[in-house]
Structure formats: C-alpha cells, structure tokens
Amino acid sequence: MGENQLASGIIAIGLGLVTGVLLFVPFVAASYRRRGRLTLGRALLWAALVVYFWAIWTYTLLPLPDPETVRCAGVNLQPFGFVHDIQESLSRSGGGLRNAVTDTAVLQVAFNVLLFAPLGFFIRALGSRGVLVAGLTGLGVSALIEFTQLTGVWGLYPCAYRVFDVDDLMANTLGAVVGSLVALPFFRRREAAATAVAQPVTKPRRLLGMFCDWLGFTLLSTSITVGIRAFLLYVMDDRQAMLDEHYSVGIGAGVTFLLWLMVTLVSGRTVGDHAVQLEYDGGALPRWAARLLRFLGGIGGYALLSYFGFFEALFVLATLGALVFTERGRGLPGLLSGQRVRDAREDKTPLASASR
Structure with missing residues (x-):
C-alpha cells in the first residue's frame, strides 16, 4: 500500500507540474486582471492547489486494477x-x-x-x-x-x-x-x-511578461507541431512525412509567429504584454512601424533566430541586458521603437503621458 501511495504522489506531482505549465499564462493574466499584480505567495498557493487536485484523483482512483x-x-x-x-x-x-x-x-x-x-x-x-x-x-x-x-x-x-x-x-x-x-x-x-488601478512597472514584471511570451509561443507551436505529426501519421498514413521534423516544426513555428505578429499589430501588445497589463506609448514612428519593431525586439526576433543557436543566444543575452539597463525595463522593444513602457491602465491622455 505504501508503494502505491508513493507512486500516486509522484504521479500527482508530475501531473501538477504539467498542468501548472499549461495554465501558467492564463493564471498570470487572470491575476493581473483581477488584482493588478501577482505575488509569489499567491503563485505558490495556486501551484499547491494544482498538485492537490491531482493528488486527490490519483489517491482515490489509482492504481487502476487489471480488468481481468x-x-x-x-x-x-x-x-x-x-x-x-x-x-x-x-x-x-x-x-x-x-x-x-x-x-x-x-x-x-x-x-x-x-x-x-x-x-x-x-x-x-x-x-x-x-x-x-x-x-x-x-x-x-x-x-x-x-x-x-x-x-x-x-x-x-x-x-x-x-x-x-x-x-x-x-x-x-x-x-x-x-x-x-x-x-x-x-x-x-x-x-x-485592482483592475482599474495602475501598478508600478517593474523589471521583474517585464521579465514575467517576456517569459509568458516565450512560454505561450513554445506551447502553441509545439501543440501545432504535434497535431500536424499526428494528422500525418493517423489520418494521412504518411509515416515518412511524419518523421520529417523540419516540416512539422517549421509549420508550427510559422503559424504561431504569424498569430503573435497579428496580435501585436492589431492590439499594440504581445500576448505577454496582455498577460501582465503592459503597453508601450510615445515615439516618433508610425504606429504600425513601432508595433512591428517592438515585436521584432521581443518574441518575434527570438522566434526568427531560434534556428541559429549562436545568434539565438546572443539575442537572449542582449534582451536580458537591455531589460536590466533600460528605464522600467522597456528593453529592446522600447529601444527599437523609441517608446516607453507603462501600465495599460494608466491615464492615456497626452497631459498624463507628458507628466511621466
């Protein structure tokens, strides 16, 4: 019985970690919309809840007996x-x-x-x-x-x-x-x-937004890739095409890249910016150009360079360095677009913007 309980506990922790990763971006977005912030204590409580949820199910249902x-x-x-x-x-x-x-x-x-x-x-x-x-x-x-x-x-x-x-x-x-x-x-x-109350823009908050962009992009592109490979194998019965990783990975990354680009161009913010309630304003460039450069200075540039290990590593280092040494952590997106980062709930009047 002890071994069964240990196995159930390990399964619960594993399923909890997987669920936590899959729900991380929605959790961050919900936290910032409901309370305007995300604290470490609340994040740990949510992580404990996810593990607890699976612990109940694994303890009460596992091990599944042999049907015979x-x-x-x-x-x-x-x-x-x-x-x-x-x-x-x-x-x-x-x-x-x-x-x-x-x-x-x-x-x-x-x-x-x-x-x-x-x-x-x-x-x-x-x-x-x-x-x-x-x-x-x-x-x-x-x-x-x-x-x-x-x-x-x-x-x-x-x-x-x-x-x-x-x-x-x-x-x-x-x-x-x-x-x-x-x-x-x-x-x-x-x-x-605290949905209507603007919170300070800190560098950890910007880093969290960047992480949400990376995690969301990775999960979506991976899901599309797995879906394509499953379709090729089980529907088209094309095992050779399924084994061609570059084909499915390229489509998954390409579709996700276009979706992220469309979100940024239409809304002015990436998925990560939406999650942590941040936006960019100001600058002399046309709106579409500023949004495109912000995208390329963040998750878009990372996605384009992801196939080149050396340049990808340099881009990550440059991104982190710019985050640390720029005001409010506006980073490469702010430097390339000439814009500043702020809480999306701040007053957007020209007077309020000029006073900051």
Missing part, C-alpha cells in the same frame, strides 16, 4: 455507519483515548476529513469564498469521485472496484468546511479588485 481480475466492491448507503464501526472497533480494543487515536476506524474517518481540508483552505485563500461555498464544493468534488468509483470509472470497468460510501461524502464535506474555518484568521476579507 477486478472484484466488485460493495455500496454503503446508510449515513453515520462509521459511528457503529468505531464503537465496535473500540469495544474490541478496550476503548480509551490511546486506543482511539490509533484505531483504524477512527483514523479512516479522520483521514477523509483531513483529505478535503486543503480544498476548503484554498477556496477561501484563492477564491475569497466562505464556509457555504467550501462545503458545497467539497460535497460536489467528493460526489464526483464517489460516482466515478461507483460506475467503474464511467464504464471502463464492469462494476465498482472501490466501495461507494455515503459516509465518505459526509466526512469529505466536513473536511472542506474545517479547512475554510482554519483559513479564516488568515484570509478574512475578499481582496479588493
């Missing part, structure tokens, strides 16, 4: 059946506090409560929701897990391979409520929305 050897489990629809189980177990062991804290029946209920306590904590800490929402969410998540087990993973198995227990629903719901109450002293009030 699966044994159908029972169903407990009697509420508070655990009370009778605990009484019987304690009567056999002689009762007492010492026996209670080590009793299997007691520990089973306690573990089900503790398993969902982090969910209630996260709901209050990250969603600013109270006990009622925590309890309903705990009940909903627990019911989804129990019904997944009851239906044999929704028909994957002929019958349930783990017991459907209504007492688990009750204990899990209680756990979510307890977690919400534990978080109450630390997160008493809903954080005020």
